[in-house]
Amino acid sequence: MKILIVDDSKAMRMIVKRTLRQAGYGDHEFAEAVDGSNGYEQVCDWKPDLVLSDWNMPNMSGLEFLQKLKADRNNVRFGFITSEGTAEMRQVAQENGAMFLISKPFTADTVKETLRKALP
Amino acid sequence: MIPAEDWLDATTKSLLEVANTYFDLSTMEAGSGAADAPKCGAMIGLASEDNTVQLMLISTRLGSESLGRALLGFDSDEAIETGDLADAIGEIVNIVAGMVKTAVHDQDDALNLTLPTFFEGTVEPLAGQVVLETMLKIGPVETRVVVSSGVRRVTRKPRSSAA
Incomplete structure (x- = not known):
């Protein structure tokens, strides 16, 4: 499975990847994007099976990315x-078609x- | 308006939860540096019509490097560049601010987060704000958690146009 990790923080992208490995997803393919706009390009080019995206990001937020x-x-x-x-954010996420919302930490x-x- | 004590309490609890979730506290080094060493940290704002607050996490450069390494999973002797340090400390306060926003949601459901800002040097709160702080040890690293809160209303006199 191809997993795209979208977060403006390099530290958080590292943590998400590390956690995915700890959760048993280490043998999957990973790619990274630095904001929603970059994530959108990667979805078009790389065609991931799953996108894990932050919400608050510069240029294009996670919600705008999903809506696009x-x-x-x-x-x-x-x-x-x-x-x-x-609860409101979870509802907005769901209404816009997100499958889940995992909150940090x-x-x-x-x-x-x-x-x-x-x-x- | 949410009292400054509530902001500080929520911030401190959230910071400890982040540290306990992501940091391997047993491998962290103190890295405090001299007491008069330049300060280093990150701040983030939460704002609504009713509340304006800045949350700050402050340590020395060495202390911040220790926190950054702990978040990134670096070895204790591994060098951390300023860009990675800024990103890591900024992400810590970003996560904390999100948790604080959730914690005070019942009192204010219209808060928005700013993006985090990394700094080295001295940060002074704005005049008229309530400032509370506490010392917090994260593993061996000494930090200061500061909240400065209050709505700052500035009323300007109307200017008269030049004839």
């Missing part, structure tokens, strides 16, 4: 990994359980 994909009728599996996890167990439920 949906406007293109691109149904790539999409989940948020973000520092904010209010997250553990390997949280990621494993969330992906187990979300992925076939």
